Amino acid sequence: MAGELDGKVAAVTGAASGIGLASAEAMLAAGARVVLVDRDEAALAGLCAKHGAAIPLALDLLDPAACAGLLPRILEAAGRLDILHANAGSYVGGDLVEAESAAIDRMLTLNVNVVMKNVHDVLPHMIERGSGDIIVTSSLAAHYPTPWEPVYASSKWAINCFVQTVRRQVFKHGIRVGAISPGPVVTALLADWPPEKLAEARASGSLLEPEEVANVVMFMLTRPRGMTIRDVVMLPTNFDL
Template identity: 75%
Template sequence: MTPPLQGKVAAVTGAASGIGRASTEALLAAGARVVLIDRDEKALACTCAALGEHAIPLVLDLLDPRQCASLMPEVLARAGQLDVFHANAGLYVGGDLIDAQHDAIDRMLNLNINVVMKNVRDVLLHMTERKTGDIIVTSSLAAHFPTPWEPVYASSKWAIDCFVQTVRRQVFKHGIRIGAISPGPVITSLLADWPAEKLEEAKASGSLVEASEIAEVVLFMLTRPRGMTIRDVVMMPTNFDL
């Protein structure tokens, strides 16, 4: 049987670890070539070496405006086209708002919102011309639930969830699908910034999910018939509400 993404090219931001790496592995297994985008050159090189010749590294610091603007030209230079874009890179700021530093707030909102919007805008120029394409944005359960221990992070995800759903209504007529995946707590490096008591509570109650489980759902979204859009998937550990 032909792999479902055979002949396709995907690009994933924040691809050297966590959900980004898991998504990359799923896309590769489905037959795609994948451009892995990350600012950590060493981690990216190690990841691509482990994943094989269809894993193509692209070192970018998306918080640098010039490098951010170069994403699509660099992807096209390496792979010639783009069929799937997974906007996954993000930062986390948790805890009480009064404890958050201005520069940390600016940095997180820039990456979680502004960079995603700019990347998706640039990707759409290419996909609209080709009249096809898929965009997945990593959102969060925090986009659907007023999480009291992470008001800054949750606000960024509420904003980006609105962005995904409004852009979806603009681009479906061009044959482009865009959707969000909204996981609950995932075992990634972002959890290192969680309040210690919330992290221990989540671990003790079994309220965490694996990045590979998120990647399985990403692949499910991408492999539906073209006449179907999975608009938003909210995933959470079964024990999350305990």
């Protein structure tokens, strides 16, 4: 895919690990300059030393002022924005009665409010330029009422509705908005899974690798401009048994 994103500027939130890192590295390999947005400043420094076209942006998106500064800081560092991958998120699983209220608030803020604000803030810039791609990391949980993660699934159902309604508002401006909805991926978000469930999933080949998800992101970004890939649901075949 070398050269397919030559001249493009992308920003990826939650870029220091997991899906965000794999997505950013795929875009870099395709020729884009990529702003890596994450709160882990040390991890960003290491990644940018490895990737010459990567631009570090240490930012805590849960801080309202920092979140509001996302686009201005991207423009200051890179001059424009062609692609936003709104990927940052967190996970709360298990029985609802066992969830901590503070954890619920934090997850809903990051998974829903932050995504909405990030998209809201970049849209005027993309509308003015008459082009842009926005991809949001959703989840298989947005399409199925998964009984062991009611809080997380609810956040992804909400954001999936947001993606599809905004998509229909802004396509007339040359902006494509879509979601990726992976099943379980080997990332830090699985840290809350019960150990026996995680071991069983690994043993049965029921987990995706971040690089596999990044391949789908690239598929969406490199389609002809007249084609919007509105959402892609992906899951390991064995997970569907």
